[in-house]
Amino acid sequence: MTFNSNNLSISRPNYQFWVIVVALGIASLCALLSLFAEASVAVFWLVGLAFGVTVQRSRFCFTSAFRDFFLLGQVRVLKGILAGLAVSTIGFVVIMSMSSPNPAFGSPPSDANILPVGLSTLIAGTLFGIGMVLAGGCVSGSLYRMGEGYVASWVAIFGVITGLFFLNQTWNWWWHNLISRETPVWLPAEFTYTGALLITTIGLLAILYVSVWKERKVSAGFTMPQIKQLTSDSQPTNSISEIFSYVRRAFSKEWNPITGGIILGLLNILLFIRFHPLGVVGEISRWSTSLSNSLGIPTPHLEGMDLLGACAPILAEGASWFTEGFFLNTGIVAGAFCSAMFAREFKLRIPKSPIRYVQSMVGGIVMGYGAGLGLGCTLGAFFSAIPSLALNGWVYAVGLTIGAYISVQWLKKFS
Amino acid sequence: MSENQEAEILDVRGEICPYPMIRTNKELDERDPAPLTLAVLTDHPPALSTIPPEAMKRGYGCEIEEIASGEWRIQLFK
Numbered sequence: 001m002t003f004n005s006n007n008l009s010i011s012r013p014n015y016q017f018w019v020i021v022v023a024l025g026i027a028s029l030c031a032l033l034s035l036f037a038e039a040s041v042a043v044f045w046l047v048g049l050a051f052g053v054t055v056q057r058s059r060f061c062f063t064s065a066f067r068d069f070f071l072l073g074q075v076r077v078l079k080g081i082l083a084g085l086a087v088s089t090i091g092f093v094v095i096m097s098m099s100s101p102n103p104a105f106g107s108p109p110s111d112a113n114i115l116p117v118g119l120s121t122l123i124a125g126t127l128f129g130i131g132m133v134l135a136g137g138c139v140s141g142s143l144y145r146m147g148e149g150y151v152a153s154w155v156a157i158f159g160v161i162t163g164l165f166f167l168n169q170t171w172n173w174w175w176h177n178l179i180s181r182e183t184p185v186w187l188p189a190e191f192t193y194t195g196a197l198l199i200t201t202i203g204l205l206a207i208l209y210v211s212v213w214k215e216r217k218v219s220a221g222f223t224m225p226q227i228k229q230l231t232s233d234s235q236p237t238n239s240i241s242e243i244f245s246y247v248r249r250a251f252s253k254e255w256n257p258i259t260g261g262i263i264l265g266l267l268n269i270l271l272f273i274r275f276h277p278l279g280v281v282g283e284i285s286r287w288s289t290s291l292s293n294s295l296g297i298p299t300p301h302l303e304g305m306d307l308l309g310a311c312a313p314i315l316a317e318g319a320s321w322f323t324e325g326f327f328l329n330t331g332i333v334a335g336a337f338c339s340a341m342f343a344r345e346f347k348l349r350i351p352k353s354p355i356r357y358v359q360s361m362v363g364g365i366v367m368g369y370g371a372g373l374g375l376g377c378t379l380g381a382f383f384s385a386i387p388s389l390a391l392n393g394w395v396y397a398v399g400l401t402i403g404a405y406i407s408v409q410w411l412k413k414f415s
Numbered sequence: 416m417s418e419n420q421e422a423e424i425l426d427v428r429g430e431i432c433p434y435p436m437i438r439t440n441k442e443l444d445e446r447d448p449a450p451l452t453l454a455v456l457t458d459h460p461p462a463l464s465t466i467p468p469e470a471m472k473r474g475y476g477c478e479i480e481e482i483a484s485g486e487w488r489i490q491l492f493k
Binding site: 064067137152153229230254 | 428429430431433436437458459460461463464465467468469471478479480481483484485486487
C-alpha cells in the first residue's frame with residue numbers, strides 16, 4: 001500500500017452546522033420525551049448523552065484499566081476510575097444515609113447495587129474480565145464505541161445479547177446451586193457508615209499505591225510525543241464564532257481520564273439521587289429476552305430475580321420498548337457519536353482480519369454471560385457497587401482482575 | 416517520502432485495542448532484521464498512547480501525525 005503525506009486535502013465537516021443540528025435534535029427529542037413519555041426518561045437520555053461525550057473525550061475504557069496494568073504497566077485510566085469511585089462513594093454515602101439512617105437495622109437501600117456475594121460473584125467477574133479483553137471493550141465501552149463507528153463493537157454488543165440469552169437459559173441452575181445460598185454484604189450494616197467509608201478509602205488508596213508504584217517501575221522516563229494535528233483551528237473572527245470556539249476547544253483535545261472519572265462519578269450521583277445508580281446490562285438483557293421470545297425461544301421464569309437489584313432484567317410483559325434503560329443506553333451511543341463528530345474523529349472502522357469478528361463475538365458472549373450472572377457489568381456490578389458500599393463490588397473487581405490477567409496471557413501467547 | 420519508507424507501513428486501521436499495539440510489537444520483535452523505520456497507520460485513538468511507549472521501550476523514536484479525520488500515522492524510527 002502506498003502512502004503520500006502531500007495528498008491530504010481532506011474536507012472537514014462544517015463544525016458550527018453540526019453543533020446547531022445536534023443541539024436542536026437533542027433538545028427537541030428531550031421535549032418530545034417529556035411530553036409523551038414519563039419525564040424521567042428524558043433525564044436518562046441526557047445522562048446517557050453526557051456519559052457518551054465524557055467517555056469518548058477522555059477515552060475512558062474500563063477494559064484498558066484492567067488490561068493495561070498487566071499488558072503494559074499503564075495505569076492512566078485506572079487512576080480515572082479510582083477518582084470516579086472516590087467521588088461517587090461520597091455522594092452515595094450522603095444519599096444512602098438519608099434513606100437508611102440506621103444501617104445496622106432494617107434493610108439496606110433497595111436502589112443501591114447491593115447483591116448476594118460469593119463464588120458466583122467471582123465467577124461472573126472473571127468471565128466478564130476474560131470477555132472484555134478479548135472483545136476490546138466492556139459493555140458500556142462497546143456501547144460508546146458503537147457510536148464512534150467501530151464495527152467490531154457492534155459485533156461485541158450482539159455477542160453480549162447472545163451471552164445473556166445463554167445465561168437466562170441457565171440462570172435457574174446458578175440460582176439453585178449457588179446464588180440462593182449467598183447473601184448480600186452491605187458494609188455499613190456491619191461497620192457503620194464511618195467504618196464502611198474508611199474501608200473503601202483504604203481499599204482505593206491501596207490500589208492507587210500499587211498502580212503508581214507499577215507506573216513508576218515500568219514507564220518512568222517516557223514522555224509521550226506530541227500529536228501533530230492536521231489543521232489548527234482558525235482564530236474566531238466575531239462573537240458568535242468565539243462562542244463556538246469554546247465548544248470546539250473541549251473537542252479539540254482529549255480530556256484527562258481523571259477529569260472523565262470525576263464527571264462519571266458525578267453523573268452516577270445525579271442518577272442515584274432520584275432513581276438508581278448507573279448500569280446498562282439489565283436493559284440489554286431485556287433486549288435479549290425480547291429477541292429470543294420473538295424467535296420463538298421463551299425465556300424460563302428466572303427464579304429469585306425479582307428479589308435482586310442492580311442490573312437484574314425487568315421482564316414486564318407487554319411493556320413499552322422505550323424504558324429508562326433504553327434511553328440511557330442509546331443516549332451513550334448517541335453522545336459518543338456526537339462527540340466523535342465534533343472532535344472530527346468519527347469514522348466507520350472495519351477490521352480487515354476475519355479473526356477480529358470472531359474475537360469480538362466470542363468475547364461478547366463470554367462477557368454477556370458474566371454480566372448476567374453478576375447482575376451487572378463494569379458499571380452496575382463494579383463502578384456503582386463499590387460506592388454502594390457493597391462487598392460484591394470488590395469481589396467482582398477481583399474477578400475482573402483475574403479474568404483480564406488470564407485473557408492477557410492468552411493474547412500474549414496466541415496473537 | 417522515499418520508496419523504501421513506503422514499504423515500511425503497518426496498516427492497523429479498523430482494529431481495536433489491544434490489537435494495534437500487539438501487531439506493532441510483533442512487527443518490531445519478530446522481523447529479522449528489525450525494521451529501522453515503521454509507519455503505523457491507525458484510526459483507534461487509544462493506540463496513540465499504547466504503541467509509542469512500547470516502541471520506545473524497544474529503542475525507537477516516535478512521531479505522531481494526524482493524517483485524516485480520525486486517522487493517525489505513528490512514525491517509528493531507530
